[in-house]
Amino acid sequence: MSFLQNSLPYILAGISVGGQYALIAIGYTMVYGILRLINFAHGDVFMAAGMFMVFLSASLPLGAAIPLVLLLTVLLGFLIERAAYKPLRSAPRMSVMISAIGVSYLIQNCALYFTGGLAKVYPQLPWLSDTVTIFGAVTKRVTLVTPILTILLVVGLSLFIRYTKVGIAMRAVSKDFETARLMGIKVNSVISATFIIGSLLAAVGSLLYFTNYASVTPTSGGMPGLKCFVAAVFGGIGSIPGAVIGAFIIGIAENIIKGLGWTTFSVVFTFALLIIILLVKPTGLFGEKATDKV
Template sequence: MIEFIQQLVNGLSLGAIYALIALGYTMVYGIIKLINFAHGDVMMVGAYVGFFSITLFGTNILAAMLLAMLFCAIFGVIIEKVAYRPLRNSTRIAALITAIGVSLFLEYITIFILGPAQKVFPSSAFPITEYHIAGISILNKNIFVFISAVVLMLILQYIIKWTKTGKAMRAVSLDMEAAVLMGISVDKTISITFAIGSALAAAAGVMVGVYYNTINPLMGIIPGLKAFVAAVLGGIGIIPGAMVGGFVMGLLETMVSGYGNSLYRDAVAFGVLILILLIKPTGLFGKNTGEKV
């Protein structure tokens, strides 16, 4: 039982990070039907911004996170303007390939500027405290990751459900042309979507830095892929689906390593993707709607 609770703690922390990244995927997909493969790399950029704000300006972890979110929000908008907007009316595959190009560009430009070696996230920014309760070790960083992820998700839910911007986002997602006719600025709404998604990724990046101590230019690839699976699992384009998908993925991986074989962990994660696509392609939260022709 102790072991199970410990694995639950491990899984929820990992799941919180996946969920935050998955949200960005799902928001962008929901609005312009683009799998933004550069999303994991935006997370990496966020982690580096957090790293430099701590090492160069000596900020605390919350300020570092806010700075990284702000930076990446602007950065995400620029990516969208430069790389995706000119392709909005071309085929979806063109935009997808561009996204892969942006991903590789971000990875290797970071290697070019900062070098390929990993950087150690300063431990002074987040001193670790361990709590041992009845054989279960919980660290303050587990709590930090979990709580900040939940808070950010609640803020996101609020923005989408109860603000005008959120309403515009939902409208654009539902039918872009009709939204234009209703006087919604589609360009602005898409920019905001990218800004919010990228900011969430940046927050996840800083969390990864705190949680795993090291950051490197290729750190976004694997979590990006896992979060993509999480988004598909929950139903891509559906925000609560991404949250649930993220936590399910985190718990699933943890339980496979903990009770099965650690070597099958990634196989199970990607096996889930295949199963979902075969059985319920719209995801756990997806509604079966006929393809509009």
């Protein structure tokens, strides 16, 4: 019982962080599935959502601020794609990646400018920030809400991709860009839709993530971003259930390692996982086999 009581907070925290990672990882996996691009700016979009919340909640009631945060983040994701990735559609992959890094640099510098380099205190969300006690472990309610909300959103997204027209178009584009275009699919709108969904989920993820942490800084998107990309690779890039499972594994493992007192090595673990999975099973857990043509 004492073992359970000691380790339960870490496992709970792990499941919660895993859910938040999952919401970000979906954005990575969908974009990579379609554009074969690591969207380096995605972690910063997630951070920007946190910043929007900080600034909007200062002047608006939460009921108005939260929808506005979601809207602004979606708009940001959409604009990034239109401005920085669309003009490079026929350029080599490396150029698009560099453009993504440039966008990330730009967003971080903008955040630095607007915050003056200070960590901004994240607002307390009523209900979500309340503390609850389960099996003797004290935690915030957000810890319990996150996994449920994540699973609901993922199921919703899966249904969306499976049954709606846009979803089918997305699958077609990720299978074969050129053929999809020949079949009359508006590739650009499909890509925009992907970025919109990814940014929306990242915004939800940021609401949950930063409720657990006290503050947002311009660089607080970087590390979660990288970890979520690793989660997406681990689950098999392009696969949504894969990304979710990968994110939960990374979140839980990270917190168990922290619980053992090896905080420094939680990052090491993430990247060790990346290298091992790429060497052993490059397609990830649920990835489809891709054949490279010479």
